Amino acid sequence: MSSVQHPRLPLELLLLICQQTNNRDSLLNLCKTSYAFRVPAQRKLYEDVYLVGCSPRVILYWCRVIRRRPDLAIRVKRVRLVSPTTAEVYPEEADRIFLALTRCVNILWLELPYEAATYHSSWLLGAISRMQCPFRLIVFVGGAQTSLEDIRCMLLQQPRLRILHLQSKYLPLDRHFLRRMSDPVGRDPATVLPYLFAVKTHSPNVEIERHLQRIETDIGDLTPPLARYAASLTVLNIHFNSSREPELQAIFAFNRISQLLPNLLHLALAEKAQAKDDCWYIADDSPALTISRFPRLQTFTLVTSRISQFNATEPDGTAVHVDDAGAMQMLCRATMLVGSKTLRRLIIGIQPNEDLRFPERMFIAAKYPRVSSGVEIRHFCVAKIHPMAVSQFFWT
Numbered sequence: 001m002s003s004v005q006h007p008r009l010p011l012e013l014l015l016l017i018c019q020q021t022n023n024r025d026s027l028l029n030l031c032k033t034s035y036a037f038r039v040p041a042q043r044k045l046y047e048d049v050y051l052v053g054c055s056p057r058v059i060l061y062w063c064r065v066i067r068r069r070p071d072l073a074i075r076v077k078r079v080r081l082v083s084p085t086t087a088e089v090y091p092e093e094a095d096r097i098f099l100a101l102t103r104c105v106n107i108l109w110l111e112l113p114y115e116a117a118t119y120h121s122s123w124l125l126g127a128i129s130r131m132q133c134p135f136r137l138i139v140f141v142g143g144a145q146t147s148l149e150d151i152r153c154m155l156l157q158q159p160r161l162r163i164l165h166l167q168s169k170y171l172p173l174d175r176h177f178l179r180r181m182s183d184p185v186g187r188d189p190a191t192v193l194p195y196l197f198a199v200k201t202h203s204p205n206v207e208i209e210r211h212l213q214r215i216e217t218d219i220g221d222l223t224p225p226l227a228r229y230a231a232s233l234t235v236l237n238i239h240f241n242s243s244r245e246p247e248l249q250a251i252f253a254f255n256r257i258s259q260l261l262p263n264l265l266h267l268a269l270a271e272k273a274q275a276k277d278d279c280w281y282i283a284d285d286s287p288a289l290t291i292s293r294f295p296r297l298q299t300f301t302l303v304t305s306r307i308s309q310f311n312a313t314e315p316d317g318t319a320v321h322v323d324d325a326g327a328m329q330m331l332c333r334a335t336m337l338v339g340s341k342t343l344r345r346l347i348i349g350i351q352p353n354e355d356l357r358f359p360e361r362m363f364i365a366a367k368y369p370r371v372s373s374g375v376e377i378r379h380f381c382v383a384k385i386h387p388m389a390v391s392q393f394f395w396t
Contacts, residue, residue: 014036017030017040018030018040018041027044042072046076047075048077049078063099063100066103073103073104074105077107078111079110081101081112082143105135109139109140113141132157136159138162141165142168143168146168152184155181156187159195161193163197163200163214164196164199165199165200166201166202166203168202171201173207174207197212198393199214200217201216207225207228211231212232214233214236215236217239218238235265237269238268239271239272254267254302265297265298267300271305287300291346292339294340299345303348303351304322310322310331325363328348328381329363329365332346333379336365336367343367347362347363347364349361361383362381362386365377366378
């Protein structure tokens with residue numbers, strides 16, 4: 001009996017089918033479904049490599065695939081690699097891992113988010129400090145324990161880097177950062193990271209000597225560091241611990257920023273959730289009273305963990321309690337109405353502390369075009385705060 005011959009789809013159509021999903025499980029299932037899908041699905045899978053929480057054996061298997069399949073190595077665009085914390089990584093294994101990275105010549109986005117210094121990760125950090133990089137990154141993410149010595153060699157080889165995310169509090173992006181990185185090798189600081197336009201750091205008071213357009217940082221002295229970017233800055237995200245001190249509270253920071261950076265397009269202020277205590281306060285102003293000070297603002301996000309109520313939605317308005325879902329949605333709508341014509345989305349998030357005084361919620365108001373003409377304001381409430389929804393750092 002002759003076998004039945006099924007018609008084969010062109011590779012272009014198979015690629016289009018695989019491009020319809022970014023879910024790794026779905027792509028793996030496509031590989032198992034049919035041999036015809038294996039090549040296009042593998043191409044998609046290897047574009048974004050996620051090696052977090054994996055054993056050394058899994059990571060080294062990926063390294064062997066990269067060595068044997070140069071066609072897949074050149075497909076890699078993004079790598080997120082975290083060293084194992086439960087198994088020992090030997091020096092020769094670390095060298096094999098980063099040798100595999102050097103075969104991925106088209107990496108644009110590299111993340112090494114080490115959260116804690118461990119014996120298991122020390123060899124990996126040492127390997128990257130000696131790595132010769134054939135790739136030219138657009139984005140680099142370093143972990144909480146990353147030092148300047150760990151990343152100097154690699155960053156000096158990245159003239160096209162646009163976005164730098166350093167999670168270490170002990171690696172300040174002050175005005176001497178570029179000089180500290182370039183002086184040991186005799187480089188001119190002006191030639192280091194010339195196209196850098198976005199930085200994300202836990203160290204306050206960013207003063208790096210570049211025309212930054214996006215900054216995400218912990219709160220510090222808002223002046224003079226931020227004032228130097230008044231002409232270029234379009235995205236600002238600030239995280240801070242709420243306090244009884246007015247100058248460290250969300251609405252005060254909002255008012256101060258409106259004076260320093262009136263040309264912002266995207267602004268987010270996020271209070272960090274704290275342990276249970278009595279540090280609750282009433283905001284002097286609601287966002288509706290100050291949003292009009294930003295003539296170009298397109299999105300505004302306020303995530304609070306300690307505000308119990310906003311005093312007023314307008315000069316003669318009444319107080320709005322954050323646990324009143326209906327009133328909070330009306331507050332978002334009122335803020336959109338009094339804001340500039342450019343404002344298209346507003347988010348107010350309520351983040352609970354240990355005492356669970358108020359439930360976690362995210363109130364959203366946004367402008368949508370009408371079928372006929374003009375726009376309409378829609379407002380709604382969701383039960384969880386989604387981190388990607390409140391940040392405009394990577395996606396604007």
